[in-house]
Amino acid sequence: MNDDLAAHQFAEAVSGLAPVALRAAATLRLADHILAGHDHLSALAERTAADPDLLERLMQFLVCRQIFDEPQHGVYGLTGLSTALLDGHPSRLRSWLDQSGMGARLDAATTSLLQALRTGQPPYPELYGKTFYEDLAAHPSGVTFDGLRSHHAKSFAGELVQAYPWPTDGHVVDLGGGAGVLLDALMRTYPRLRSTLLDLPDAAHAATERLTAAGHGDRFTVLAGSFFEPLPPGDMYTLVNVLHNWNDDNTVRILRGCAEAADRHTVVLVVERLLDQGDPYAMTSMDLGMFLFLGGRERTLSRYRELATAAGLVHMGTTEVPAGLYILAFAPGPRLLKV
Ligand SMILES: C[S@@+](CC[C@H](N)C(=O)[O-])C[C@H]1O[C@@H](n2cnc3c(N)ncnc32)[C@H](O)[C@@H]1O
Numbered sequence: 416m417n418d419d420l421a422a423h424q425f426a427e428a429v430s431g432l433a434p435v436a437l438r439a440a441a442t443l444r445l446a447d448h449i450l451a452g453h454d455h456l457s458a459l460a461e462r463t464a465a466d467p468d469l470l471e472r473l474m475q476f477l478v479c480r481q482i483f484d485e486p487q488h489g490v491y492g493l494t495g496l497s498t499a500l501l502d503g504h505p506s507r508l509r510s511w512l513d514q515s516g517m518g519a520r521l522d523a524a525t526t527s528l529l530q531a532l533r534t535g536q537p538p539y540p541e542l543y544g545k546t547f548y549e550d551l552a553a554h555p556s557g558v559t560f561d562g563l564r565s566h567h568a569k570s571f572a573g574e575l576v577q578a579y580p581w582p583t584d585g586h587v588v589d590l591g592g593g594a595g596v597l598l599d600a601l602m603r604t605y606p607r608l609r610s611t612l613l614d615l616p617d618a619a620h621a622a623t624e625r626l627t628a629a630g631h632g633d634r635f636t637v638l639a640g641s642f643f644e645p646l647p648p649g650d651m652y653t654l655v656n657v658l659h660n661w662n663d664d665n666t667v668r669i670l671r672g673c674a675e676a677a678d679r680h681t682v683v684l685v686v687e688r689l690l691d692q693g694d695p696y697a698m699t700s701m702d703l704g705m706f707l708f709l710g711g712r713e714r715t716l717s718r719y720r721e722l723a724t725a726a727g728l729v730h731m732g733t734t735e736v737p738a739g740l741y742i743l744a745f746a747p748g749p750r751l752l753k754v
Pocket of ligand 1: 542592593614
C-alpha cells in the first residue's frame with residue numbers, strides 16, 4: 416500500500432463524520448423514504464423535515480461512499496449497504512442507530528473511552544447518574560430497546576433449544592431471562608418442562624405477557640427481582656448473554672448464587688460468545704462496549720472456567736451453537752473457594 420493510500424484510508428477510518436452521517440440517515444429513515452418512492456431530493460427533504468441544501472450535501476457524502484446510489488442528479492436509490500438501513504431489515508440496524516432511542520445514549524458513552532482508560536471506570540453511570548439497566552427502565556425508549564433485544568433472542572433461541580440436552584421434564588430457571596423468548600421456545604419444545612424467569616421489573620412484565628399469551632398456563636413463574644439475591648430452586652440455572660454485562664467480581668457473585676442454590680444434580684448453563692472465537696472485529700467491539708456501558712467484558716473459555724471455579728462450580732463441557740454462542744455447562748463442586 417502506498418503512503419497516500421494509507422493516509423487516505425487512515426483519515427477515513429478516524430473521521431468521526433461517517434458514523435454520525437450514518438446515524439443521521441438511519442434516524443431520518445432515508446432508506447425507507449427512498450424505497451417508498453420519495454427519491455427526489457425535494458421529496459426527501461420534505462419527508463424528513465431537513466434543510467434541502469444540507470441534506471443534498473449529506474447525500475453526496477453518502478453516495479460517494481456507496482451507501483446510496485444517485486442514478487440521476489438529485490434522485491437517489493438504495494445500494495446493498497443502504498438496504499441494511501431499511502426499518503424491516505432483519506439486523507434491526509436502523510433502530511439500533513436511531514438517535515431518538517437508546518442508541519444515542521450508548522453512543523455518548525462510547526465517546527468517553529479515553530476518560531474510561533484514565534479512570535478505569537465505566538462512563539455510562541457517570542454520564543447519566545444511573546447504571547445502564549436503571550437508565551433503561553427510566554427512559555421512554557427502553558421499551559423499544561427491549562424489543563430489539565427480544566428480536567435478537569429470537570434469532571438464537573431455536574438453536575439453543577436444539578443444541579443442548581435440556582431436562583425435558585425438569586425445572587429451568589432463566590436468570591436475566593429478558594422477555595422470556597428462550598423459555599417460550601423451550602416450553603413449546605418440551606411440554607413437560609416447567610420454568611421460572613427472574614429479571615428486573617420491566618423485563619419480568621414483558622415475559623409474563625409473552626409466556627401467558629403463548630398459553631403456557633401454570634407451567635411458568637416470573638419473578639421480578641435480582642440474581643444478586645438468593646435464587647429460587649431449580650434443576651437448571653441458565654445465564655444467557657448475562658455474565659458479559661458484569662465485571663469479574665459481580666460475575667463470581669452471580670455464579671456463587673447459583674452454586675449456593677444448587678443441589679448436587681443442578682446444572683448451571685452459561686451461554687456467551689467467547690472473546691477468542693468468532694469475528695475479532697465484532698468481539699473486540701462488543702468487549703469495549705460492554706465495559707463502556709456496563710463495566711462488563713467479553714471473556715475466553717478459560718476465564719469463564721476460572722471465575723466459575725472461584726464461585727464453587729466445576730466445568731462439565733462446552734457446546735458450540737451455530738449462532739456463534741457457546742453453552743458452558745457447570746455443576747456444583749467444592750464450595751467456598753476464594754476469588
Ligand atoms: C443482555 S440481557 C440478556 C437477556 C436474555 N437472557 C437474552 O439473551 O436475550 C441481560 C438481562 O439481565 C437483566 N438483569 C440486569 N440486572 C439484573 C439483576 N440484577 N437481576 C436480574 N436480571 C438482571 C436485564 O434486565 C436483561 O434482561
